[in-house]
Amino acid sequence: MPGLYLHIPFCKQACHYCNFHFSTSLKYRGEMVKAIARELGFRKDYLTDKRLDSIYFGGGTPSLLTAAELAFLFEAISRHFEVSPGAEVTLEANPDDLTPERLASLRQSAVNRLSIGLQSFSEEDLRFFNRAHSADEAARCLDLALEAGFDDLSVDLIYGSPTTTDAQWERNLDEVFRRRIPHLSCYALTVEPQTALDHFVRKGKAPQVDEAQAARQFSYLAQRAASEGYAHYEISNFALPGRYARHNSSYWKGEHYLGVGPSAHSFDGASRQWNVAHNAKYLKALQSESPQGFFEREELSVADRYNEYIMTGLRTSWGVSLEQIQAIDPQAAPHFQREAHIFLEQGQLVQSGGRFFLSPQARFLADGIAAALFW
């Protein structure tokens, strides 16, 4: 069943590493919510199957939305779609927004899962990232969320930062595992072009990211998560049994999704399209009589679909299956087998039945291997 993504393009302040689309001016928030609701109606036929299995509020910082704004968006969603009973409804939230009052109000809403942009429990890390919350707020928000009855929680952490020692990384993981948070996303700090961090590194004001440190901390993470009983089900994602992120998993499983809001991406199996990553242009288009020209679209060729399947599939613990490759194109399977040979020999790919997986040691080299298997 398909998923719905809503992009809320506002943040209180800009994190130094972030290259997602957002604005730190909250002036047009009300208008934006209306425009997104309008896009929902306008694009309701994008999905052939209208029963939503997951809804995901991403950003930006969706926890900036008021209870009324959230309710307004839910109203629009239920007007145009059918939300399955038991659908996963995730809201990305920043620790500084998660006050007891706010959590109580969120519990009253349709949101049943929080993905908390926690990043670290260290003040030094948080300052280096330019996060809006403090180390104290990081630890407290988890307890508050659990107390408020949100047992479906996911926490984001960043490793490999020049400010993160191995000992600190271990402490960060301790904090999460101690609370048995069911889902964890851990990202290696990446210097994305045109971010503040990129600028600092170029100017020599911040050190280069140390790849060996990232590899070391990743390896610790993988072992620790396994020993804590978490499944390492995607390169950057870990979950207690049965607690996989359903919405995010749909991206890797090739399921259809509709994305609304500026810069949001959609996929219908045959093509991908993405909205303009510009708040004013998006608003202008959605406020016009007949909205148009606010997205770009790309039809996927057979090779594109095969490449995407390899690229996303190899990142997951489900791997890729020869059967599915065959289904994309009969020619694809022999190509895959030919190219995969060397990686199987080197032990970087592992075969089990008709499925192929990256070996644990090869996970940190996933991109190069995927590219080599491309058509």
Next chain:
Amino acid sequence: MKNIRNFCVIAHIDHGKSTLSDRLLEYTKTISEREMQNQALDNMDLERERGITIKSHAIQMYYDRGSDGQKYTFNLIDTPGHVDFSYEVSRSIAACEGALLLVDASQGIQAQTISNLYLAIEHDLEIIPILNKVDMDSAMIDEVSDQIIDLIGCEKEDIILASGKTGRGVPDIMEAIVERIPAPEGDVDAPLQALIFDSVFNPYRGVIAYFRILNGTLNKGDLVRFVNTGKEYEADEVGVLRMSQHPQPKLQAGNVGYIITGIKESKEIKVGDTITTVDRPCENAIQGFEDVKPMVFAGIFPLDNDDFEDLRDSLEKLQLNDASLVFEPETSAALGFGFRCGFLGMLHLEIVQERLFREFNMDVITTVPNVSYNLSTKKGEISTIRTPSELPDHNYIEYVEEPYITAQIITKPDYIGTIMTLCMDKRGTLTKQHYLTPDRVELSFDLPLAEIVFDFYDRLKSISRGYASFDYQPIEYRETDLVKLDIKLNGEPVDALSALVHRSKAEAFGRQICKKLKELLPRQQFVIAIQAAVGAKVIARETISALRKDVTAKCYGGDISRKRKLLEKQKEGKRRMRQFGKVEVPQKAFLDVLKLD
């Protein structure tokens, strides 16, 4: 003949030669604005992109002069602007009576202009100084005018202020061409004597030669002889060039035109050669003919071994319109079958490689270029060394000789010190120092050709801030101490990167190559050792650490397209790699490794 004017344009790259030429073409209605592509004269994509004129061209315009009611014929001869092609420039200049000296008002006279200018003065050309881009805010009209006056000793009023962009000054230029450039002289009834200054290859018509008639008349159908090659042909077609060819029944002394004889290979037409008729040949060939010889040799190998025959076809086709390119088959242990090619210089080499890719879709690997050496063995055998593998063990060598050139460098006195240092570093000796004006000095050096092949010209330009002109002529072979430098990747020699270098330069060169390779080779999952060795002795080493992390952190809905394209590009890059042992070397690295800083 009195209404003909033959002239060329002398300008530094980017000083607006092509744009101004376009304005002249428009003004004379040779080309309508509609058919106007910017820079109509440079018709190869590559030239347009690099902003240089590689091959010269000639174009005829008619000027209806209001003041005397006369119609004038202008022949504009375009000249290449790089030292690799200096011989072609000298032949173009020899075909003219005048030259437009075009100087960018915001940049002033640049050194490259000077050597061509002196060439023009040497040939007694009338110089019309033009200050271009005067409409720009940064124009320094007085200052640059003074520079021009200093250089050619003209009056300030002689300098025409122009703008190729707006067309300002174009009427003045037209007038100056008529007034100041002398009409050609020559005897239409004398035996034919025509100078070939350029040739182009046309896939349907064969080789088309451009010429200037000094004496006599050339008729369609004449049986002609090319004096230096001694070959005879029938003049199937003669004519003048406007935006296209305009056939004529005959062309007379003073004029510029083209001739088509059905020649299939441009090797048969040599720039600088004299055309005369078989019936009534001229007594003397026009002076200054030189057989242009390649100066630099490098191996060119197909990236994919199966493409060897395609590469041969492509090189043969390239040679049809680039007579200065020579090649013969060669084999390499690492690269398989390919060709040993000769070039005029490094720019020529780069252009050939790029044309192979663009026009023939050929991906090639170019080996480290070298000059040719004379080898004398202990057994008394004499041979030529043109590839590193031909250098025998030093026990067999009596002596090796390398080619020397004499270089003329014209610069400002401020830069004498740094230029001397550069030339000394390049094993040169100063032979002459001569002040042309208080502000301009000419330095002459004897230099090994091998030393100017790589980065000499670029370094000269940068240390003199572009204020040094450079020209050279080969002189002789001199004894040298030559060694073969090998490059190894994880112990595996890469013969494409072997080089012939002077013993005193081996270590520095080896170190530079290793350092550069460290930048150019992609990291792999294992450590890569890069070594430079002379014989068994390793003289330089670099290490590339193993790739530890090659994975994107986030791959959600919005990342998939972008990331797929990124990896597709990566895969495409991998296709253009060659493997040595386990180490993959990108094709680009073979040429970039020589761009030493």
